[in-house]
Amino acid sequence: MNGRLRLGMVGGGEGAFIGAVHRHAAALDHQYELVAGAFSSNADTSRRSGAALGLDPERVYADYAQMARAEAVRGDGIGVVSIVTPNHMHAPVARAFLEAGIHVICDKPVTTNSDDARALRALANEKGLIFAVTHNYSAYPMVRQARAMVQEGQLGDVRVVQVEYAQDWLAEPLEQTGQKQAAWRTDPARAGGGAIGDIGSHAWHLADTIVGQPVESLCAQLNTFVPGRAIDDDVQVMLRYAGGARGMLWASQVAPGHANDLRIRVFGSRGGIEWRQQQPNELLYTPLGEPTRILERNGPGTHPAARRMGRVPAGHTEGYIDAFAALYAEVARHLVGRRDGSDPGEAWFPTIDDGLRGVLFIETVQASSCEGGAWVPLPAH
Amino acid sequence: MNGRLRLGMVGGGEGAFIGAVHRHAAALDHQYELVAGAFSSNADTSRRSGAALGLDPERVYADYAQMARAEAVRGDGIGVVSIVTPNHMHAPVARAFLEAGIHVICDKPVTTNSDDARALRALANEKGLIFAVTHNYSAYPMVRQARAMVQEGQLGDVRVVQVEYAQDWLAEPLEQTGQKQAAWRTDPARAGGGAIGDIGSHAWHLADTIVGQPVESLCAQLNTFVPGRAIDDDVQVMLRYAGGARGMLWASQVAPGHANDLRIRVFGSRGGIEWRQQQPNELLYTPLGEPTRILERNGPGTHPAARRMGRVPAGHTEGYIDAFAALYAEVARHLVGRRDGSDPGEAWFPTIDDGLRGVLFIETVQASSCEGGAWVPLPAH
Amino acid sequence: MNGRLRLGMVGGGEGAFIGAVHRHAAALDHQYELVAGAFSSNADTSRRSGAALGLDPERVYADYAQMARAEAVRGDGIGVVSIVTPNHMHAPVARAFLEAGIHVICDKPVTTNSDDARALRALANEKGLIFAVTHNYSAYPMVRQARAMVQEGQLGDVRVVQVEYAQDWLAEPLEQTGQKQAAWRTDPARAGGGAIGDIGSHAWHLADTIVGQPVESLCAQLNTFVPGRAIDDDVQVMLRYAGGARGMLWASQVAPGHANDLRIRVFGSRGGIEWRQQQPNELLYTPLGEPTRILERNGPGTHPAARRMGRVPAGHTEGYIDAFAALYAEVARHLVGRRDGSDPGEAWFPTIDDGLRGVLFIETVQASSCEGGAWVPLPAH
Amino acid sequence: MNGRLRLGMVGGGEGAFIGAVHRHAAALDHQYELVAGAFSSNADTSRRSGAALGLDPERVYADYAQMARAEAVRGDGIGVVSIVTPNHMHAPVARAFLEAGIHVICDKPVTTNSDDARALRALANEKGLIFAVTHNYSAYPMVRQARAMVQEGQLGDVRVVQVEYAQDWLAEPLEQTGQKQAAWRTDPARAGGGAIGDIGSHAWHLADTIVGQPVESLCAQLNTFVPGRAIDDDVQVMLRYAGGARGMLWASQVAPGHANDLRIRVFGSRGGIEWRQQQPNELLYTPLGEPTRILERNGPGTHPAARRMGRVPAGHTEGYIDAFAALYAEVARHLVGRRDGSDPGEAWFPTIDDGLRGVLFIETVQASSCEGGAWVPLPAH
Incomplete structure (x- = not known):
């Protein structure tokens, strides 16, 4: 491997659960290096979180949009971002990074409505970027x-x-x-x-x-x-x-x-x-x-x-972080493939397509329940 | 206890599964004695089954209706009958024994339609007889x-x-x-x-x-x-x-x-x-x-x-027959109470009322499924 | 089968645990009928226990030796006795019934020392009687x-x-x-x-x-x-x-x-x-x-x-009593074979030989422990 | 934390099992950074292993003794070494690093005889160095x-x-x-x-x-x-x-x-x-x-x-690597405490003292078995 993948993170500041899991997952197999983050929209919280992680203070942001722009123009900028905010922020954050040409790993449900998910899918396809969804x-x-x-x-x-x-x-x-x-x-x-x-x-x-x-x-x-x-x-x-x-x-x-x-x-x-x-x-x-x-x-x-x-x-048990890391490793095989022209082999992970289908599933369940438990078809994505 | 309860059986001939279980269950706690049976509508089969169980050949019948009449008039006639036929025969057999004044223990589902179950409930109530259903x-x-x-x-x-x-x-x-x-x-x-x-x-x-x-x-x-x-x-x-x-x-x-x-x-x-x-x-x-x-x-x-x-x-495990026998024992406490004027205490078992509700449940599931999975109210029994 | 095996019991009066288990086990498969017992050396206790079991009072004894003699001379006397007393009484009771020509089913450990067990083995062999030990x-x-x-x-x-x-x-x-x-x-x-x-x-x-x-x-x-x-x-x-x-x-x-x-x-x-x-x-x-x-x-x-x-x-679980009954059924196949000249087939159960070896095992463990945990050979039986 | 702990490794080259585990464990919590290694005594193997891990080739050694000397004098030299060789090499490798003033994390059994373990304990104590043993x-x-x-x-x-x-x-x-x-x-x-x-x-x-x-x-x-x-x-x-x-x-x-x-x-x-x-x-x-x-x-x-x-x-399971990493984290709390003057709190891990006692246990078992299973006292360490 020609060096580790440079990873950024949005969300996951102090006290967050899933952000820490993503960091463990990225670290376990030595394939990613976390180098930038907007860990919170509160500048102090983001700064403290970044410091605790040993990041260069210059690359710790409060504003994800600024982060996307700044990292996109650095020579050593991030190649991929992990989005671990509350659900309603997934869409705007993902959009910002996709537009900046940065691959995305996003928590699920990928958006809070299917229109947003469809738009993200279109954007990722248009940009030719990887959009992984952590259905871990x-x-x-x-x-x-x-x-x-x-x-x-x-x-x-x-x-x-x-x-x-x-x-x-x-x-x-x-x-x-x-x-x-x-x-x-x-x-x-x-x-x-x-x-x-x-x-x-x-x-x-x-x-x-x-x-x-x-x-x-x-x-x-x-x-x-x-x-x-x-x-x-x-x-x-x-x-x-x-x-x-x-x-x-x-x-x-x-x-x-x-x-x-x-x-x-x-x-x-x-x-x-x-x-x-x-x-x-x-x-x-x-x-x-x-x-x-x-x-x-x-x-x-x-x-x-x-x-x-x-x-x-x-007999040597593996658990939650191991599997989360295995998902990150699958994504890494594709990211490295893109970067180095290597073959990712059988590597497979859920994408924005799974993400969209998941949101459609949620919406259909909600629709059925609203109608008193009626049978409702699941829309084609 | 002043002697064991005299038990008859309808169904449960050679090769049957649940009939043998009922017999084990009745035997385990020494409260019942199997003394008569119509084990099959085929006379030979019934005779062979009765012989294998050591019954008096005179009390082995091919026709359940004849059995009900004959046992009702014997001084040592059965006090209770176990019905272990295929489901569609439960109702006519139970009716025959109830009309003969004999308590009933019947397998489930108690009937193949709720009208029959309602009729049996009415008859049991009218006769003041116990009608247990083996929701074991x-x-x-x-x-x-x-x-x-x-x-x-x-x-x-x-x-x-x-x-x-x-x-x-x-x-x-x-x-x-x-x-x-x-x-x-x-x-x-x-x-x-x-x-x-x-x-x-x-x-x-x-x-x-x-x-x-x-x-x-x-x-x-x-x-x-x-x-x-x-x-x-x-x-x-x-x-x-x-x-x-x-x-x-x-x-x-x-x-x-x-x-x-x-x-x-x-x-x-x-x-x-x-x-x-x-x-x-x-x-x-x-x-x-x-x-x-x-x-x-x-x-x-x-x-x-x-x-x-x-x-x-x-730590000493109990299983399927033990629990089946425990149900028979609960019924026995009531049967003995009727016979001897003793108090059955907390003894509780499913009755024709449970049996009827069970048939209504089955019918309602069938109705919902026929309507493509619509929500259907469960009728009051 | 030409009728059930007539069973007696020594021990197992009110409040006993294993005696009740033996009775359940004997009842489950309809092969034995309990017809006599010396349930306690206390005459009142034995009487009350026998009455609760519905036995003929004449065949409820306080003295096991008297029981052995009396049953041996009855035309309808027991063919087999279950011994469920505390361990130290197994040997004298078993001896009495073997001498009376009655088969024995005995709880374990069969005796409290190997000399007694050897003597019982010799006596059973000499008499040509079955001696089953309930290593259930x-x-x-x-x-x-x-x-x-x-x-x-x-x-x-x-x-x-x-x-x-x-x-x-x-x-x-x-x-x-x-x-x-x-x-x-x-x-x-x-x-x-x-x-x-x-x-x-x-x-x-x-x-x-x-x-x-x-x-x-x-x-x-x-x-x-x-x-x-x-x-x-x-x-x-x-x-x-x-x-x-x-x-x-x-x-x-x-x-x-x-x-x-x-x-x-x-x-x-x-x-x-x-x-x-x-x-x-x-x-x-x-x-x-x-x-x-x-x-x-x-x-x-x-x-x-x-x-x-x-x-x-x-999937229909069996438990402790089922297995105990299965042991009784194995013994029954041999007892019936003796009685009726039928073939017991593959039926197998622990005998006085197992009982003796079990006592030798206990004695050898005790000897090793006395010697501070030394290695001790297990004597040939 | 003022930056990660600089870690070296001896053993754990291509195809090794436990070396990879140690590396995962060190990576998981972002507390260690692997910067040097003698992954094999075969120079080519060690070089390839180091390259696969992205290490500076200058800090990939074939000779552990040379590694100990070289790292001891670098300004950015390792502070701690993980020893994951076959058992017989633990003692000489550990000695070399202790003598170079470098803390040790060593696999178990810590040595192949208790004399070696005692000598290592004395040396670690004399040098005032941490000697952790991965009884994980x-x-x-x-x-x-x-x-x-x-x-x-x-x-x-x-x-x-x-x-x-x-x-x-x-x-x-x-x-x-x-x-x-x-x-x-x-x-x-x-x-x-x-x-x-x-x-x-x-x-x-x-x-x-x-x-x-x-x-x-x-x-x-x-x-x-x-x-x-x-x-x-x-x-x-x-x-x-x-x-x-x-x-x-x-x-x-x-x-x-x-x-x-x-x-x-x-x-x-x-x-x-x-x-x-x-x-x-x-x-x-x-x-x-x-x-x-x-x-x-x-x-x-x-x-x-x-x-x-x-x-x-x-409910989110943890497994083998998680626990191995938890041991590394306990050691890290002590290493950081030494480095930064901070309090390691309740952090506890097995040391050379446990390692020595483990070797004595092995030797005593071997002695007892040689004597035919005699009782043997466990020597005081």
């Missing part, structure tokens, strides 16, 4: 294993999809205590959706990654259980897939006993699989009429597509 | 534990119910091989419903037992995945409960890796619980904001209502 | 599966055996509260051994059942952790098997979090297996270099030797 | 949780310790295929011990970390099951702790179904705990007489000593 659960090795197994027909025709994402951190009105994460994530203006946007969209994308056929229509009920909350904290959806599969999706932030419990099961005519984020190094696989197998990451019977995403041998 | 999963000790916890408010207001019953034995067209169980259970005329009737109704009743509030309306999709099958083999339902809870129910017979996997999770404003039939001696309980507890049958923290249903100490 | 864990279907797999070479040469039996009910001095079970089980005179006798011998026998090669020598430490206790409540043993395998055995009654946690793992040159009593319907099986399989009782890949021991299909 | 399992958050619980008396007096470390990668003679890891790890000259050195010492240290009382004596059998192997591939040990606890330790590289399965259970007079490396984010905790709790990393009821070691919220 698609990068777990055993999720890639599941994806490969479906693609290669090991499950036969997919019949049933059961996906869920249960959390419990919002079972009480945490947002009323001033907790920063809870505050913006339960604010319709900044989040664009509650449980459906924050975690329901992850569940949808996980299923999408593995199943490989689009949702055709759905019926949904968005629920708000915590008194005084302005946004959904639980969502239940029934799904009809284009290829004939039927699915159920449940996402909840009010499920005591589930900290971050994303799970999926997919059943086909030839077998079934099950994966759980809280035990991510295993994939249960049952060939029809045979005993269930416990496939372990990097263990016997695992697919090259899964092996590529891990670092340590079977 | 309601008799597991840790299900009773869950029920008691909800009743006593340990979960607070119930918000979310997730219940599922997954099997895999019909993932291929087993009924085309002549397998007897598969044949009648996939025949609409004899079964009255596929996955929804056979196991979906169990899932509904399990939730009903624990949650204690009725379903108000639902939307459902019945699916038939195996080519050539005449009945649903998978069903997905969204539920709205009268008390404000929202639920999802999934039942499938085409889910490789799930042999008989009935599970339920209930989440309330103060905590959550989880139970799984394949590991029935445990109940996971998470008080809001505290670590999850593993409650073990007869272990620390278990409720008297749960302790009553078990036989052996914590 | 050998009758779980998936233990039989494991046994068959080792016998058929699926694990290759056995290398390592890890067996343990952890409980927590004696972590405090329960015997000082007057609890009946705790009192006799911690009394050296009545129990003959603490953790090693009560549960260590079960662990040894489970390994013996599966591994099929004898222990050649061992080194052990018996521990007494609860102040004031007169007997061991924890035992740790290293084992050398005759065939070259090496093992570890741990049994404890002071392990909080383990109610009745018997587990075994066996590793050979071609694969490994794992079984756990608290989840007895599964056997984990790992062929060398392949993913682990979850074998389910009656599920795909199970052996006829395992299938014979169960009653309900895969 | 001591850095998992839930291991720190367990340690804190024992220290604060939540388990009462420790009675029983059950620790095991099972792997299966050497169940066949992998070393005969030329696999590099297998080759040196089964070579007595380079490894110093087989299963006992490679993983048994980890198991010992894990127990030591949690239990906090030294082993007083032990009896052991070292086993070699794979034909043609020159070193132990399985070890079984019984332990007597100074505080009265009794323990068992098993480590195996021939246990099919166990990829990297380090587990520990500790039982005291007031409760018990269980931790498993393959599911490291949970700690099972049973207060005596209460239901078992599932403590989750960063979840309710976790100790500050555990929370300090993690990065992401409960």
